[in-house]
Amino acid sequence: MDxxxxxxxxxLQRALDEVEGKKPTQRLTAAIADKNGVRQTELAEWYGVQRRTIYSWLKRLETEPLEQAVQDDYRSGRPRKLTK
Known part of the structure; x- marks a missing residue:
């Protein structure tokens, strides 16, 4: 299965119209381009990421609910330092 x-x-276009943020927008536009025949290697060059990152984005869109797939998962860790 592709x-x-x-x-x-x-x-994908409807989701793109409703989404906010750079990363979700990139993921959805990459998915639309993939559906239109753009190779994953070329997409990786467009977005400055590795091909396996594009593969991961597309796999998540296929296996997870659309709204969840385009968002980053919560990552615990040290909070950012705020400066004055």
Missing amino acids: HLDVISVEE
Whole structure:
């Protein structure tokens, strides 16, 4: 099964219209481009990431609910320092 066989370009476009933030927007536009035949290697060059990152984005979009797949998971860790 190719990536994103379970989701249409129209669904991706609707999600893109509603999403906020740079990363979710990148993930959805990459998915739309993939559906339109752009190679993952080329997408990786466009976004300045490795090809396996594109693969991970597309896999998440295929296996997780759309709203959840485009957002980063919570990561625990040390809070950022705020400066004055």
